[in-house]
Structures are given as C-alpha cells and as structure tokens.
Amino acid sequence: MKLNQRYVRVLVLGGFLLAWQLLALLLASHSLPSPLAVLETLWQQLVNGELLFHLGITLLRVIVSFTLAMLVGVAIGILMGSRKAWDNALDVLLILGLNIPALVTIILCYIWLGLGETAAVLAVALNKIPMVIVTLREGARAIDHDLLQVAQVYRLSRWQTFRSVYLPQLYPYLFGAARNGLALIWKIVLVVELLGRSNGVGFQLGNYFHFFDISGILAYTLAFALIVLALEALLLRPLERHLNRWRT
Numbered sequence: 001m002k003l004n005q006r007y008v009r010v011l012v013l014g015g016f017l018l019a020w021q022l023l024a025l026l027l028a029s030h031s032l033p034s035p036l037a038v039l040e041t042l043w044q045q046l047v048n049g050e051l052l053f054h055l056g057i058t059l060l061r062v063i064v065s066f067t068l069a070m071l072v073g074v075a076i077g078i079l080m081g082s083r084k085a086w087d088n089a090l091d092v093l094l095i096l097g098l099n100i101p102a103l104v105t106i107i108l109c110y111i112w113l114g115l116g117e118t119a120a121v122l123a124v125a126l127n128k129i130p131m132v133i134v135t136l137r138e139g140a141r142a143i144d145h146d147l148l149q150v151a152q153v154y155r156l157s158r159w160q161t162f163r164s165v166y167l168p169q170l171y172p173y174l175f176g177a178a179r180n181g182l183a184l185i186w187k188i189v190l191v192v193e194l195l196g197r198s199n200g201v202g203f204q205l206g207n208y209f210h211f212f213d214i215s216g217i218l219a220y221t222l223a224f225a226l227i228v229l230a231l232e233a234l235l236l237r238p239l240e241r242h243l244n245r246w247r248t
Contacts, residue, residue, distance in 0.1 A: 041215040054200050127188050190202035205217055
C-alpha cells in the first residue's frame, strides 16, 4: 500500500510537470518559463551562493518564529482548554488575534520596534499564536478524564501524569498545529522580508518582481517548497508515527 501511494504521488508530480512544460511551450511567453528554465535558474543561484545565503536566513527566521509561536500557543491553549475561567477571560483577545490581518501586525511591529530582527520574528509569531491556541484548546477540552483518574489511582506524580497520560492525548493536536504553523509561518516570513528586511527569500522575490524575472521567482519558490516537503517527510511524519505508536 505504501509503495502504491508513492507511485501515485510520483505520477501526480510528473503529470503536473508535464502539463507545465507543455503549457510553457504552447504559450511561448516570458511570463511562464518552462520547468527546465526554472531549474537552470535554481542551479545558477545555488552555484553562486545566493540561494543558500538567503534561504538560510529565511529558514532561521521560520525556526525561531515557529518555536516561539508553538511554545506560547501551546501553553495558553492548554490553559484555556482546561480552565473555564481563563477561557472566558482570554476568549475576546483570542478572537481579536485571529481576525487582525497579518499585514497590520507586521506594519505595527516595524513601526513600534524598528526594522530589525526582533520586530520581524515577533510579527510572524504573533500571527501564528492565536491559531495554535485554538487547536490546543480543543485538544485540552477533548482530554479523557477517566485516564487521568486511573493515573491518580496508580499514584503517578503530576509530571508522570502529564508526560504519560495527558500529553500523548494532545499529540494529534500538536502535530496539526505544527503543520498549519509551518504552512502559514513561512508565507508570513516572506511578507515580513519583503516589507522590511534586506535579505532572505522574501527580499529576493521582491527584487525579482521589480525586474519581472519569473524564473527567479519560481526558482526561489521551488527551493523553499522542497525544504518544507523535506521537513514534512523526514521530520514531522516519522516523529508523529513514533509518538502515536501507542494508539496502534
């Protein structure tokens, strides 16, 4: 079954690339370069070091913002999901956080904190934290309290109960928040870099936009997409299977 799924994915990807190549040949337009042209640009940027430099900076911002958003969001989400008083008190702020446009948060952070790394990372994290809170709040509400009572019967300590009984029930919600977080954060990071940084993938995309260089835009987009896919395949999925093995 796993082998068949891999074949399907390869076929879908191959079909997409073939359709892209045929469409590029039919249109013969600079607005839609062929996959080969994009790969050539990608290779050139890789060889001259520009790609690795800007990609590395963007990834660092993604990692720091993602870590900050997850730590804060998970803590507040569990608190709101397990304590009704905290849920009532913070619900209005959560709704505001969910509905304030990302662009507004980015602009305000840059105005208040200056065009620096602190403002860039904070703007990204603030846009992601409310979504993490919502996901983990639902996870905390869905906790099986019968299992917690069993832990009390066996006289497990609070730490043992949290680690062995409470936390494993939150794993699906944690990974859901993590996946959504990666999908959202790297997009917001690019906007942050476009608006107020002098390096990173977003900055490079802005430069390519000014020169209408579609190949450069797609090359950097492809590079970052490959990184995200690699993180999903090599880190998130194996870790999720390992932590959720007790369910099987």
